[in-house]
Amino acid sequence: MIDPHSDLRSVREATERLLTGVAALDSAAVAQPSRLPGWTRGHVLAHLCRNADALVNVLEGRPMYVSGEARDADIERDAPRPLAGQLDDLRTSAARFQDAGSAPADWERTVELRNGVTDRAARLPFRRLVEVELHHVDLGIGYELEDLPKDFTERETEFLAQRFTGAAGVPPTRILTTGGEWRTGGAEGPGVTVSGTPADVLGWLAGRRDGAALETVGGPLPALPPL
Known part of the structure; x- marks a missing residue:
């Protein structure tokens, strides 16, 4: 909330x-x-x-x-x-x-940002x-990413997972960390599971790390669109 x-x-x-x-x-x-x-x-x-x-x-x-x-x-x-x-x-x-x-x-009002x-x-x-x-x-x-508050890391991971949901070219992706589980990507094709530390997962989603420290099952690490 x-x-x-x-x-x-x-x-x-x-x-x-x-x-x-x-x-x-x-x-x-x-x-x-x-x-x-x-x-x-x-x-x-x-x-x-x-x-x-x-x-x-x-x-x-x-x-x-x-x-x-x-x-x-x-x-x-x-x-x-x-x-x-x-x-x-x-x-x-x-x-x-x-x-x-x-x-x-009125915090429920709709506001307009960039673009x-x-x-x-x-x-x-x-x-x-x-x-x-x-x-x-x-x-x-x-x-470093490891220094970020735990609650922030989990919320931003959830936000970015939602952002990439339905993204073209991203397979159905299950994300696992010690902080939780999220799903992102599209609905077509074989699924991929990506797991790692909260910092490494957030770094990959946020474009701050290349994902080399992550483990994948079911396929290669998905390429994400730029933020």
Whole structure:
């Protein structure tokens, strides 16, 4: 069950972990490559800041971004900032998101995100939590998929399994970890069972790991569409 207020608390806690990790860096480290192709750590941090403001826009009934081009330009503009500027923006943008999320709202209303995607307003805090947690890992500063809270790992695994349900070219797939069991993929063809640690399964589903550590039965590891 989605509880936006509980998720807002989780976002606050995850943001504090992120701020603590980033504060241990220096400006030179911020300029170094992240784990995301073509992005420095500064790009990741800039994206997190602007994503917070974009979700405030959605909560308050405005378009998430003016345009895709404007979104990309904002990230490029903010990526080269020194550490102090990144930290200040992370704190203040996170606070704006918390303030917007704490305002009285109809959490059952439908909101529009990027590219025409719609969702319940109640899911926005969890969407922000995904951004903070996974991009913290993407920074490559010592916070790994294994460090993610157990509840978050299970919820994001379930979300991604649902996302790939019915995906063209993905066989019927049973996913097993110590945290649970999920099904994804299409309905045609022989089924495949994929098993591994919660971190390795989430890494595969989220495009953060290649799945080499996973075990498969019934066929090769399915190739997943890009997120």
